[in-house]
Amino acid sequence: MQELSGFSVPKGFRGSNGIKVQMWWAVQATLFAWSPQVLYRWRAFLLRLFGAKIGKGVVIRPSVKITYPWKLTLGDYAWVGDDAVLYTLGEISIGANSVVSQKCYLCTGSHDYMSKHFDITATPIVIGEKCWLATDVFVSPSVTIGDGTVVGARSSVYKSLPANAVCRGNPAVKIRDRA
Secondary structure, eight states: OOOGGGOOOOTTTTSSOHHHHHHHHHHIIIIITTSOTTOHHHHHHHHHHTTOEEOTTOEEOTTOEESOGGGEEEOTTOEEOTTOEEETTSOEEEOTTOEEOTTOEEEOEEEOTTSTTOOEEEOOEEEOTTOEEOTTOEEOTTOEEOTTOEEOTTOEEOSOBOTTEEEEETTEEEEEEOO
């Protein structure tokens, strides 16, 4: 059983200093979140300002939540829909022409429930090019989704998925090849 009084965030875990973290959270809650839907370039600018690697033509909605933008890479023409959460304790890479639909949750962090102090962990998520994560998909730490793969609405992805597949379920499994 965990003893949370001994929990601590490892040095350097956030990837930047506390002031930058707090500044991002303030900018995200105001300038980013209050911007009109059509100001995609403005939000891309703000993300780049905080170290995100953002390709051209990216569509990212103002209600998207990003923990640490300096751990985010979005390829050219990638889309991230309303109310998506990119929990970037670890790196998240979303390939060119991929869509992360509304209410998706990409989670790079977890805790070691066997450790006394509930140690925090972070591992990357990679979404390949030309993928589509439909509404409300959950992706867990360490997952890679191959190029061209579609993940059906409300699926939960706990293991990596192959390229050019249609997958769905909890846990998500390959249903067929993508035509």
